């Protein structure tokens with residue numbers, strides 16, 4: 001990758017993501033998805049900490065996995081005001097260092113689009129979840145309209161380059177189900193905005209729980 005591409009992905013994209021993902025409609029969706037978190041939480045792809053102010057009082061500690069040092073630095077002010085201690089425990093959601101059944105809940109917001117192997121990351125998430133635990137998700141992905149989905153696939157190569165590896169067309173319910181998690185608690189809708197923004201704006205949110213073994 002040329003040095004300017006690194007500079008863009010490493011230093012600019014985390015700041016742009018902080019802006020783009022902190023609009024009123026997105027923050028309202030975050031608040032809904034975060035509301036029922038409790039206990040020991042793993043947040044995968046912590047970014048600039050946009051969920052921190054929304055953690056409910058039932059959250060006792062948060063372990064953050066975040067590869068971007070810039071994202072982590074941007075989160076500093078939010079972390080000092082957090083109601084639960086937040087520590088950075090890793091850099092890659094595809095290889096979690098935690099033991100099996102460590103967390104009461106996992107939170108992932110706008111992260112499955114960017115992790116290179118999202119299926120592997122979700123398998124790791126499932127592994128570290130305690131019995132009775134839940135995965136709280138807010139993720140953009142494949143739209144149901146064939147026309148929008150076609151644009152998502154067309155735009156994917158460009159999006160990956162300009163947005164540090166972000167994919168537009170990931171099939172979020174299929175990925176969640178593939179990890180042995182129920183999709184029943186997920187809802188999806190387009191974010192408000194003009195029709196041209198739809199390839200970026202189909203958002204799945206809710207709580208996914210492990211499916212009982214047959």
Ligand SMILES: C[S@@+](CC[C@H](N)C(=O)[O-])C[C@H]1O[C@@H](n2cnc3c(N)ncnc32)[C@H](O)[C@@H]1O
Pocket residue numbers: 017021044045046047048049050065066067068071091092093094108109110111114115116
């Ligand atoms: C679009 S940003 C979203 C940040 C944050 N989750 C939010 O909701 O604002 C995608 C995040 O995924 C992170 N990420 C990329 N690859 C990752 C990986 N392999 N494991 C964990 N996080 C990753 C990026 O560094 C970035 O912070």
